[in-house]
Amino acid sequence: MKKLTTTLVALLVVLMLAGCSMQPPAWARTNQASDSGKIKIGLSISTLNNPFFVSLKDGVTAEAQKLGIEVIVVDAQNDSAKQSNDVDDLLQQGVNALLVNPTDSAAISSAVQAANVLDIPVIALDRSADQGDVKALVASDNAKGGQMAAEYLVQQLGKGAKVIELQGVPGASATRERGRGFHEIADVQLDVIASQAADFDRTKGLTVMENLLQGNPGVQAVFAHNDEMALGAIEAIQSSGKDIPVVGFDGNDDALTSIRNGKLTATVAQQPDLIGQLAVNAARDVLQGKEVEASIPAPLKLVTTEDSQP
CATH class of the missing domain: 3.40.50.2300 (Response regulator)
Known part of the structure; x- marks a missing residue:
């Protein structure tokens, strides 16, 4: 190599x-500032x-x-x-x-x-x-953010509502923590009927959501681990002719615009x-x-x- x-x-x-x-070589002695300070x-x-x-x-x-x-x-x-x-x-x-x-x-x-x-x-x-x-x-408290999303869905839809979860990149700590916080509430007060990774990606969020809609016609809400997947999910939902609330995570500009336009329901907003x-x-x-x-x-x-x- x-x-x-x-x-x-x-x-x-x-x-x-x-x-x-x-x-060690000069490049390895980097715990000090350079010669210029x-x-x-x-x-x-x-x-x-x-x-x-x-x-x-x-x-x-x-x-x-x-x-x-x-x-x-x-x-x-x-x-x-x-x-x-x-x-x-x-x-x-x-x-x-x-x-x-x-x-x-x-x-x-x-x-x-x-x-x-x-x-x-x-x-x-x-x-x-x-x-x-x-x-x-x-970082934001990702577990707390997942809890906030679940609590909001319980508040809006009531206990036992059927929810789909779009997960982030498998192995990423944010995926684990947001999912853990969400399930701490959802496993008790909601019915998570499907959970699948879409890798924090909008296009994958669209594709995964299309497939999940076909297999889960009774879904009442979606929680996505980030806004990009949430926005992709909204495209799939609109194409299906359904009206299903979607909660994202991040608070990026596209998500906030989507909320103002009455498309995305909510987002757990961070400050990147x-x-x-x-x-x-x-x-x-x-x-x-x-x-x-x-x-x-x-x-x-x-x-x-x-x-x-x-």
């Missing part, structure tokens, strides 16, 4: 340091084909610019193998800190551990890593730009030797049709 994987690079550095007194941060985003993560990236870059921090942004395009290679590239470019929004919380673990070996602090955004030392997770800002500040604090909280929350709000009225 032309390029060593992140894990092999990290292991080689460990062996070098353990077996002799040699110093400027901090360089690497940001690995799961996908920029999603308005939520574009806003998250914009929050990072805007806050970094304000603080005089350089940011290198890479897009994993929802490919966990590409994300590992992207992180490898960031480490070799000499970043002082790594911001990661994982495509898959398990798959990113080796890359996080590689950064740990090189003493590069890792901050996770929106989704965490299953293994490795992450200094802070900056704030998540980005908080992550940059957490990375700066860690690099300055300050303690940071392991979990840094960004507030959630349920936005409904009633909220959108003038």
